[in-house]
Amino acid sequence: MRAWIKGGRMARLSIKARIVSGFGVVLATTVGVAVSGYMLVTQVGTDFAEYQQNRAKTEHVRSVDMAMMQTRFELSRWLQRFDAAALKVARDHLDKSLALIERGSAIGLSADELAVSDRIGKALRAYGAEYANLARIKDEELALQGRDIDQAGDQIAAALSQRRTRAFESGDLDQARMLNGAADAFQAARDQLVPFKATGDAKTLAAAGQSAAAAQGKLQGNADLAAKLTAWRAALERAAVLAGEWSKHLKLSRVARDDSMKASESLLAGATREGLAAEEDFARSVARGTTSFLLKAVGIVILGILISLRLAGSITGPLQRLSGAMAALGSGARSIAVPGTERADEIGAMARTVALFRDGLIESEQRGAEQRRDTDAKVDRARHLEALTRGFEGKVSALIATLTAAAGEMEAAAHSMSQSAAQATSLSAGVAEAASQTSANVGSVSSATDELSASIDEIVRQVAHSSVIAGRADAEAARTEATIRALAAGAQQIGDVIQIITSIAGRTNLLALNATIEAARAGEAGRGFAVVAAEVKDLATRTARATDEIAGQVGSIQAQTVQAVQAIEAIGGTIRDMNAIATGVASAMERQSAATGEIARNVQHAAHSTQVVSGHIDEVQRGADHTGGTADQVLHAARALARQAATLEREIGGFVAEIKAA
Incomplete structure (x- = not known):
């Protein structure tokens, strides 16, 4: 210019x-x-809207991950106690997770993020389907144990005991010995089922089936009891099949769970990175535009x-x-x-x-000098001057x-x-x-982020405290379990002693029976000996009855002890799972706290940049x-x-x- x-x-x-x-x-x-x-205000508004969209997307992904974590926790509780209420709560959390995943496109997830979200949804559906199969198997297994194994086993054991007693009383010693061997073999089969009830190990079912087959082989002439044992063995075989299905579906559920967790962690990490990148872009855009x-x-x-x-x-x-x-x-x-x-x-x-x-004025002055010499020239010059003046x-x-x-x-x-x-x-x-106004909005976001960071720190502290308490409870449960196992071992030793006493009473009964027979052969001379033999036989019979009652009480103690061991093991497992989950939650909260702190610092920087824009404007x-x-x-x-x-x-x-x- x-x-x-x-x-x-x-x-x-x-x-x-x-x-x-x-x-x-x-x-x-x-x-x-x-x-x-x-254009500057429009660009700042566009960048801030993009930042808010990325923040909403990150919150959506975190909500999905939290719902999935709650689902896994409730299903873990159900595996420990088989509580129908816990299974229903897990189903509700699973439905919530799937509903949140369906909203991914409305939140603004990208095509790749939607693909990962669909992968999570498929894995969660497979996870839920496998647990539905596990629930069906567990219902059938509990019904089978209660009706076809425990109740039928009690009936078979009672029938064997009654027939053995009648055989002794009737003097059919061979039948009594056979029934006694069958009762011992069947009791061994039932004892072998105790570890299966506690741990679900299907190997013990095969051993129990073999013992039941041995008991069935000693029941010549007792077709009805043999038929009941056949049905009981069939129930054991069905329990073994259910145990195999349980193991298969449990593995499939864990595969689906791991797939959903890996995909969710990948999606959450990507959303967090995009959120931080959007904040940095927003700050750079404000500074560059200013x-x-x-x-x-x-x-x-x-x-x-x-x-x-x-x-x-x-x-x-x-x-x-x-x-x-x-x-x-x-x-x-x-x-x-x-x-x-x-x-x-x-x-x-x-x-x-x-x-x-x-120039005209100069010329006019020159002509004025000549005007005195020539009047005509003066007139002409005057006219000329007038013309110049008019022009x-x-x-x-x-x-x-x-x-x-x-x-x-x-x-x-x-x-x-x-x-x-x-x-x-x-x-x-x-x-x-x-x-x-933009600065005020960014300030509001910064305040909300600070409050969120404080809440996350409090959650981390509470989770750490609950982890310590869970560790103490786990140690107490382990000590209690050891004590009850010692009690179970003592009860087992009492059972062994009772079996010895029962065997001695049976032999004493046989000796008394033999003595009675010999006294009858001796005639009048052996009458006194027969009276003594009858007393010994009566004493042996009462000893056997008392021993059976003691055995029943000891069996009840053993069953209750096994149930207590199972309950304490379940409590210990639940406490360990709670401790693991609390550790995972604490780790996730710490990562979230770090990300939230970074968000707060970036938002504060954006607020400062917006204030600088206001001052420059x-x-x-x-x-x-x-x-x-x-x-x-x-x-x-x-x-x-x-x-x-x-x-x-x-x-x-x-x-x-x-x-x-x-």
Whole structure:
């Protein structure tokens, strides 16, 4: 622009064209400031909306992961206690997880994230289906154990005991020995089922089946008991099949669980990375937009000031020099040079007219000297001077009219520039208000993030405390389990002693029976011995009955002890699972706490950047106010130019009147 002015290109433009082009440039730059501010606010709003969308996506993925964790916890509880309520709660959490996964597209997940989400959904459905199979198998297994194994086993054991007693009482010793062996083998089979009930180990079922087959082989002549043992063995075989199915579906459920956990961890890690990247992009965008806006605004303000000053100087300077030349010419100086005659604008035309008037005046004075010598020549010169005066008056009047019109247009353009500066000030105020609102929103996000971080720290502390308590409970459960196992071992030893006593009572009964037979053969001499043998037999019978009652009580103690061991093992397993889950939750909460702290720091940085934008926009608003002040100065200069044109018109009018009077 400066080279263009110094090169003389501006001098070839008319004043009107100069004023219009200059104020057009100023108006265009003012509009540029407003557009740049609007684009900055729009970009900040777009970036903040993208940040909020990424945050909503991250929260969605965390909700899915939390629902899946609750599902796994409830299913683990069900595996320990087989509680229908825990299974229902797990089913509800599973449905919640699937419902959240279905909302992935509405949240704004990408195509790859939706693919991972679908993979999680398939794994969760397979997980739920396998646990439905496990529940069905467990229901059938419990019904089978209660009806076809335990109740039927009690009935078979009672029938064997009754028939063995009747065989002893009837004297059928061979049948009694056979039934006694069958009872011992069947009891061994039932004892071998105890580990299966406690641990679910299917290997013990095969051993129990072999013992039951041995008992069945000793039941010649007892077809009904043999048929019951056949049904009992079939129940054992069905239990073995169910145990195999249980193991298969349990493995499949764990595979589905591991697949869902791996996919969920991958999705959560990706969403967290994208959230942090969106925050960094938002901060960079705010800083970059602020710098660009400030550079543009400062450049536009400087350009407007330079154009205004240069435009005013290009008009008022030549007019002042031309006015000085005309004043000198009016005071009698005839040798002065008229400035601006080389210009192509209205001022140049006015300068050339003044130069022409100067030359005419010099010529008129020269002719006045000759007028005294030649009257005719004087008349001619007077006429010629009159003609020049009329021409000068017409040209000067036209030039002054043009100058007056240009001054009016300059005044109107300056007024328009003042209005544009006021509009720029208003737009800058709007931009400042929008930036302040954005800063307030980012501050609100920062406060919410700080509160979330504090809540997560409290959760981590509580989970750590619960893990310590769970460890203590696990140790207590282990000590209790050891004590009850020792009690079970003692009860087993009592059972062994009772079996020995029962065997001795049986043998004593047989000896008493043999003694009775021998006393009967001895006749009258053995009658006393027969009485003693009968007493011994009665004592052996009562001993056997008492031993059976003791064996029943010991068996009840053993069964209750086994149940207590199972319950304590289940409690210990549940405590260990709770401890593992609490450890996992603590680790996840610590990672989430770290991510939340990073989010809080980035949001605080964004809030600081937005506050910087607000401060810079205030500076732009002050620059627009300064531009308005400059426009007012240009307006005053235009009005001064109009006044100088009027003064010039009066001086030229007076000058022409004096020439005419002369």
